[in-house]
Amino acid sequence: MKVRTLTDETFEPEVAAADVAVVVITDEFCDACQEYHRALQQVADTMDGEAAFFDVTAQSAPQVFASSGVTTWPTTVIFREGMLLHLESGVYTAENLEQLVRLFAEADIEEMRQAVTEQGTTVIGAD
Numbered sequence: 001m002k003v004r005t006l007t008d009e010t011f012e013p014e015v016a017a018a019d020v021a022v023v024v025i026t027d028e029f030c031d032a033c034q035e036y037h038r039a040l041q042q043v044a045d046t047m048d049g050e051a052a053f054f055d056v057t058a059q060s061a062p063q064v065f066a067s068s069g070v071t072t073w074p075t076t077v078i079f080r081e082g083m084l085l086h087l088e089s090g091v092y093t094a095e096n097l098e099q100l101v102r103l104f105a106e107a108d109i110e111e112m113r114q115a116v117t118e119q120g121t122t123v124i125g126a127d
Contacts, residue, residue: 001048008063018052021079039094
C-alpha cells in the first residue's frame with residue numbers, strides 16, 4: 001500500500017474514512033523524516049488493508065500542520081474510527097511502528113471510545 005500525502009482538503013475525509021489511520025507529520029527538509037518515511041512505507045506494505053497510512057507536511061497541508069501544534073518532526077499520529085489515540089514525536093523502527101499500529105488496531109474500541117470521551121480528545125469526522 002502506498003503512503004498517501006494528505007492536503008488541507010483531504011485530511012479530514014481520509015482520516016474519517018479509515019478504520020485505523022496512521023498519519024506522520026513531517027517536514028520536507030527534515031533528514032530524519034526522510035529516513036522514517038522508509039520505515040512507514042515498509043509497515044504500510046506489510047499491513048496493507050489493515051490500516052491507512054498517510055503523511056502530512058508543512059508544504060502539503062499548511063493549515064493542518066499549523067493547527068496540529070506539532071513542533072518536532074517526525075510526529076506519528078494514530079486515529080481509530082476518527083478518534084485521536086496516539087501522538088508522539090520521534091522515529092520508530094518499522095518493527096516498533098507495526099507493533100504500535102497493531103496495538104491500537106486490535107484494542108477494544110468501546111474502551112478507547114470511553115477514554116476519548118473522558119479525556120475530551122479530538123474526534124475527526126464527528127458532527
